[in-house]
Structure formats: structure tokens, C-alpha cells
Amino acid sequence: MAIESWIPHSVRKASIERTLQAGQTLFRTGGRTKGLYELVSGNVRLVRVDSTGREAVLFVAAPGDTLAEASLFSARYHCDAIALTSAVVRLYPKPAILAEFQRDPEAAQAFMAMLARQVMNLRTRLQLMNIRSARDRVRDYMVLNAGPDGQTVSLPGTLKDLATDLGLTHEALYRTLAGMTSRGEIERSPGKLHALAFRD
Amino acid sequence: MAIESWIPHSVRKASIERTLQAGQTLFRTGGRTKGLYELVSGNVRLVRVDSTGREAVLFVAAPGDTLAEASLFSARYHCDAIALTSAVVRLYPKPAILAEFQRDPEAAQAFMAMLARQVMNLRTRLQLMNIRSARDRVRDYMVLNAGPDGQTVSLPGTLKDLATDLGLTHEALYRTLAGMTSRGEIERSPGKLHALAFRD
DNA sequence: CGAGTGATTGACTTAGATCAATGACCGTGG
DNA sequence: CCACGGTCATTGATCTAAGTCAATCACTCG
Numbered sequence: 001m002a003i004e005s006w007i008p009h010s011v012r013k014a015s016i017e018r019t020l021q022a023g024q025t026l027f028r029t030g031g032r033t034k035g036l037y038e039l040v041s042g043n044v045r046l047v048r049v050d051s052t053g054r055e056a057v058l059f060v061a062a063p064g065d066t067l068a069e070a071s072l073f074s075a076r077y078h079c080d081a082i083a084l085t086s087a088v089v090r091l092y093p094k095p096a097i098l099a100e101f102q103r104d105p106e107a108a109q110a111f112m113a114m115l116a117r118q119v120m121n122l123r124t125r126l127q128l129m130n131i132r133s134a135r136d137r138v139r140d141y142m143v144l145n146a147g148p149d150g151q152t153v154s155l156p157g158t159l160k161d162l163a164t165d166l167g168l169t170h171e172a173l174y175r176t177l178a179g180m181t182s183r184g185e186i187e188r189s190p191g192k193l194h195a196l197a198f199r200d
Numbered sequence: 201m202a203i204e205s206w207i208p209h210s211v212r213k214a215s216i217e218r219t220l221q222a223g224q225t226l227f228r229t230g231g232r233t234k235g236l237y238e239l240v241s242g243n244v245r246l247v248r249v250d251s252t253g254r255e256a257v258l259f260v261a262a263p264g265d266t267l268a269e270a271s272l273f274s275a276r277y278h279c280d281a282i283a284l285t286s287a288v289v290r291l292y293p294k295p296a297i298l299a300e301f302q303r304d305p306e307a308a309q310a311f312m313a314m315l316a317r318q319v320m321n322l323r324t325r326l327q328l329m330n331i332r333s334a335r336d337r338v339r340d341y342m343v344l345n346a347g348p349d350g351q352t353v354s355l356p357g358t359l360k361d362l363a364t365d366l367g368l369t370h371e372a373l374y375r376t377l378a379g380m381t382s383r384g385e386i387e388r389s390p391g392k393l394h395a396l397a398f399r400d
Numbered sequence: 401c402g403a404g405t406g407a408t409t410g411a412c413t414t415a416g417a418t419c420a421a422t423g424a425c426c427g428t429g430g
Numbered sequence: 431c432c433a434c435g436g437t438c439a440t441t442g443a444t445c446t447a448a449g450t451c452a453a454t455c456a457c458t459c460g
């Protein structure tokens with residue numbers, strides 16, 4: 001998923017960094033699309049605004065996320081991108097990317113593979129969000145993200161981050177983990193979760 | 201998103217239909233990937249099973265969905281696909297697709313565009329699921345799916361389906377809609393929702 | 401004319417959100 | 431070197447929105 005894994009070198013070199021203040025607009029609905037953005041630091045949110053001025057958030061990008069990949073294939077943006085915090089973005093210019101894809105089918109394929117993986121991932125997360133029970137959500141998360149041994153999950157960030165990922169409040173997650181631990185369903189070590197026997 | 205919009209004709213012709221009984225396995229983790237499946241009718245679920253035998257559902261495909269696009273780029277499946285109901289799938293063989301992408305960059309680009317759109321879409325739905333309040337969820341859904349006039353949403357299926365899409369029970373959705381109607385926030389006509397003035 | 405499904409509403413329960421407080425830890429600046 | 435501000439982790443008390451169970455009506459289809 002990391003951008004380096006699929007962006008061709010030539011395009012990489014042509015990229016440009018830009019710094020945004022909190023609240024600053026990166027692009028706006030109807031504007032000409034410039035290329036693919038990678039969020040380096042900070043947060044940027046994509047919003048769509050309806051005729052009455054109500055806005056709906058499409059996506060809140062975190063560092064490492066890529067913004068507006070669909071805009072590579074359309075001439076105009078379909079939403080607004082606004083920095084939520086001060087942020088740094090990197091722009092990979094559209095002509096460079098598309099030209100590279102024409103020239104090198106390998107590059108195109110790498111890009112497709114990355115997108116396909118993202119689709120799978122997102123679908124999985126969506127499925128996870130359909131689970132009502134916090135405990136089942138954690139369980140499923142563990143099955144899905146287990147390491148090679150099939151029962152250890154290493155946490156990428158803080159528990160708070162995990163809670164957000166799971167669509168729970170951090171309090172709910174703490175409680176759920178505490179409950180599962182006391183019931184002997186999991187064990188915890190710093191930065192890791194171990195699945196033990198589950199009995200339903 | 202419809203498969204006809206991006207699948208090259210040559211590949212289309214090479215596709216094969218297959219019928220599954222409820223409970224039948226389409227493919228299994230570790231099996232050789234054959235290509236891209238489109239679900240024609242019925243439901244198929246993708247599941248991952250961990251070492252202890254616990255399973256987590258990755259995705260439940262509905263007619264029109266495409267399965268395992270990521271498997272186009274890997275040699276082995278990473279999950280099991282099992283028919284939930286009796287179902288019909290259409291297989292687009294991997295060699296045909298990949299060869300076509302090599303030959304015709306346009307086709308490759310169409311595929312990328314489709315995937316990119318899917319990614320946007322999925323992210324948006326994920327964002328929607330983060331909204332706790334049923335009312336806000338409906339509101340956001342309406343903003344996101346408003347027609348050209350910016351305030352009419354035509355419902356693709358039944359309200360029950362919509363409820364599932366929104367991650368609500370149908371009862372909760374009915375009540376929410378009833379509430380919003382009585383408060384004058386929306387108007388309803390068969391198969392359509394109209395947004396009126398919202399006051400928060 | 402039943403059987404099946406969608407739409408709708410009622411009553412009740414509960415899981416998780418919300419608000420709040422505490423302790424541990426960490427960096428940093430005086 | 432230590433006090434202070436910040437964030438994470440954790441737990442308690444309370445509340446409420448949405449889930450669950452259940453019943454009814456309208457409609458369609460064979």
C-alpha cells in the first residue's frame with residue numbers, strides 16, 4: 001500500500017511537495033484535476049457539499065493515504081479537499097503518471113494491483129463495521145489481522161487509534177479488551193494482542 | 201461500476217458461467233487463482249479462517265459485484281468463497297484479462313478508473329458507518345446520493361435494502377424516516393426521498 | 401385464496417456513547 | 431533536575447439511541 005511500492009521512479013522524481021495551513025483548501029469541486037496526492041503529514045478531509053450548504057465528509061485522510069485517485073481519470077474534482085490540521089502533501093502530476101502507464105504496462109499493473117488490494121481491504125473494513133457487538137468486532141479484527149502464527153496481532157499504533165479504526169470509542173475498546181482478558185480469551189503484551197481459546 | 205463498462209469485448213466472450221448450490225465452494229484459500237468472478241445472481245460470501253477455525257467474513261457479494269479482483273495479481277487465493285444461496289457466477293479468465301491489458305492500455309486504464317472509483321466509494325461508505333446517529337447517517341446518505349437537483353434521492357431498492365446499506369436495522373430506518381418526515385425535514389414519495397430544509 | 405415479503409408501529413432491553421476522574425509516562429523548558 | 435502540560439490507558443456512573451421481539455396491514459404472485 002505504501003506509495004513507493006508502485007509509483008514509478010520517473011513519476012516520483014516529478015512530484016512536488018506542498019504545505020497547507022489548517023483550514024486551507026487543497027482543491028475544490030469543479031477545479032481541474034492536477035494529479036494524485038499523497039498525504040505526508042497532518043490530516044485532510046474530503047467533503048461534498050450539497051445545494052443547501054450541508055456538507056458530508058467523504059473521507060478523512062491520514063498520513064500515507066492517497067487522495068483522489070479517481071481524479072486521475074476525470075478532468076474535474078468532485079469534492080473539496082480541506083486541511084484539517086496543518087499538513088504536507090505530495091503531488092504526483094497526472095500527465096507524468098498516465099504517460100508512464102502508457103509506456104510501461106508493468107507500472108500500470110502495479111497500480112491496478114494496489115487499487116485492487118485497497119478495494120479488498122476497504123470491503124473488509126466495511127464488513128467489520130457491520131458487526132454490532134464490540135467483542136465480535138475485536139475478535140474479527142484479530143482474525144483478519146493475525147500474524148503468521150494465526151493468533152498474534154501487533155498493533156500499529158495506540159489503542160486509541162485502534163478504537164477509531166474499529167469504529168468504537170476508546171473507552172468501549174478498553175472495556176472490551178479488559179473483559180476479554182479477564183475471561184481468558186486474549187492476552188495482552190505491549191503493542192500486541194494474543195488470541196487464546198474462544199468459546200462462544 | 202457495471203462490468204460491461206470496462207471489460208474488453210474479447211475478454212467478455214471468453215467468460216464462462218457457472219452455477220453454485222447454496223453452501224458450495226467457489227474457491228478456497230491457497231487454490232490457484234483462475235480469474236475475475238462477477239456475481240450474476242444469488243449471494244457469495246468471502247471468509248477468512250484462522251488457525252483456531254474461527255472465521256471472519258470479509259465481504260458478502262451481491263449480484264453485480266465482482267469478486268477477488270486482487271487475485272488477478274496473485275497466484276493463490278487468500279480467502280474462501282462460499283455460496284450463501286444458490287448462485288450464478290461468471291468467470292473472466294485471468295490470462296485473457298492480463299493479456300488484454302498488455303495489448304491495450306485503454307482497457308487497462310478503464311479498469312484502473314473503475315477500481316479507483318470503487319475505492320472512493322468504499323471510503324465514503326466507511327465514513328458513513330462512522331456516524332453514530334441514524335438521523336445523521338440518513339442525512340449524509342442523502343447528501344452523498346442526491347440527484348442533479350441536489351435534494352432528491354431515488355432509492356435503488358427497497359427500504360430494507362437501504363437499511364442494510366446504511367448499517368441500520370429496517371425498524372430503525374423506518375422510525376428515523378418517520379421522524380424526519382414529521383419534523384418536515386424530508387418528504388417521501390414512492391421510491392424517492394426529498395430533502396427539505398434542515399435545521400440542526 | 402394462502403404464503404411470502406415489505407412497511408410500519410409498539411414495548412422493552414441493552415450495549416455502547418458520554419461525561420468525568422485518575423494515574424502513568426514523556427518530553428521540555430526554566 | 432524537576433515541575434508542568436500533554437497524551438494515553440483505565441475505570442466508574444449514567445443515559446439514550448438503536449437493537450430485539452412482536453404484531454399488524456397492504457400487496458403481489460402463483
